[in-house]
Amino acid sequence: MTRCLLTKSVTFDAAHQLHQGDESHPYRRLHGHSFRLDVSIEGEADDKDQWVADFADLSDAITTVRDVLDHAFLNEVAGLETPTLENISVWVAKQLQPILPNLCRVAIARPSLGETCTLEIKG
Numbered sequence: 001m002t003r004c005l006l007t008k009s010v011t012f013d014a015a016h017q018l019h020q021g022d023e024s025h026p027y028r029r030l031h032g033h034s035f036r037l038d039v040s041i042e043g044e045a046d047d048k049d050q051w052v053a054d055f056a057d058l059s060d061a062i063t064t065v066r067d068v069l070d071h072a073f074l075n076e077v078a079g080l081e082t083p084t085l086e087n088i089s090v091w092v093a094k095q096l097q098p099i100l101p102n103l104c105r106v107a108i109a110r111p112s113l114g115e116t117c118t119l120e121i122k123g
């Protein structure tokens, strides 16, 4: 059997404010970013279909979180009151774990800034 990691990626745009820094720090102003979300599942290709899972099912799952995050003011999303990349990763993992039991990695990137936060999920 072959153990594989499948990754599906989507992009979204969202606004946020961060409380870090002093009162005049630019992070505190309302501003936006373009994000890329990468979601990975791990498993073995099954005998019948010869795949770990249909990418269409991974796509359906990731779309449910993208629909919440895209063009949102992230601070107003329940559980995302401090929307750092780190907290967005944890939030996405919490949403997806019930529907993707073999979820193993969530990464949130800001490609224009060359920044990525990767959350490794132990089985």
Ligand SMILES: Nc1nc2c(c(=O)[nH]1)N=C([C@H](O)[C@H](O)COP(=O)(O)OP(=O)(O)OP(=O)(O)O)CN2
Pocket (backbone or CB within 6 Å): 018, 027, 031, 032, 033, 083, 084, 085, 086, 112, 113
């Ligand atoms: N470890 C983390 N560090 C920072 C995070 C984070 O989520 N985790 N977030 C930020 C802010 O979101 C900040 O707005 C990032 O942008 P910045 O580095 O200031 O770059 P610009 O806003 O200037 O980039 P643009 O090209 O204008 O979007 C900071 N640190």
Ligand SMILES: [Zn+2]
Pocket (backbone or CB within 6 Å): 016, 027, 031, 032, 033
């Ligand atoms: Zn920001």
